[in-house]
Amino acid sequence: MRFKNLVATTLIGSTMLFAGAASAQQAFGKAEDAVKYRQSSFSVLAHHFGTLGAMARGKAPFDAKVAAENADVLAVVANLPWAAFGAGTEGGNSKAAIWQEKAQFDEKQQQFEAEAGKLVAAAKSGDLDKLKAAFGPAAQTCKSCHDAYKNK
Numbered sequence: 001m002r003f004k005n006l007v008a009t010t011l012i013g014s015t016m017l018f019a020g021a022a023s024a025q026q027a028f029g030k031a032e033d034a035v036k037y038r039q040s041s042f043s044v045l046a047h048h049f050g051t052l053g054a055m056a057r058g059k060a061p062f063d064a065k066v067a068a069e070n071a072d073v074l075a076v077v078a079n080l081p082w083a084a085f086g087a088g089t090e091g092g093n094s095k096a097a098i099w100q101e102k103a104q105f106d107e108k109q110q111q112f113e114a115e116a117g118k119l120v121a122a123a124k125s126g127d128l129d130k131l132k133a134a135f136g137p138a139a140q141t142c143k144s145c146h147d148a149y150k151n152k
């Protein structure tokens, strides 16, 4: 019975997630709304990523609970900016190349999501060495995309 409830809750949860992603994409009537959305989500992403980075680099004391909390937020926020790069949303500090070579941009996004996933797992492990090992490669995927696709 309990298991059944869990399955039902999980199914409802994922349906809602899908609905959320779809409506986010449709919600951008104006390009400037998409720009605002992706910049805001990058800001939130950078905040939680930075908190983990400070611990990984020894600039803040390691606190396993804080690391896990930031990882939980990161796991969600890491998915947000991408729906706001739809057709016709050029602008902000995004280079036009994103829309001209969408496949390459998507590839950088996927590299980031793979490393972010590893970072989330490491940050939730309670092991500072794992966090340290995962942070650098994840940060490298931010830089790699910014170098190619973001105006300074």
Ligand code: HEC
Residues within 6 Å of the ligand: 035, 038, 039, 040, 042, 043, 045, 046, 049, 091, 092, 093, 094, 095, 105, 108, 109, 112, 138, 139, 141, 142, 143, 145, 146, 149, 150, 151
């Ligand atoms: C696949 C490409 C890509 C990846 C990966 C990526 N970014 Fe970005 N980021 C961008 C682009 C493009 C912009 C410019 C958005 C705009 O202004 O239209 C941006 C903007 C930003 C901004 C500025 C937001 C603002 O307020 O204007 C911050 C901060 C940021 N990114 C942080 C990060 C961090 C931290 C990571 C990694 C944890 C990351 N980004 C990963 C492409 C990426």
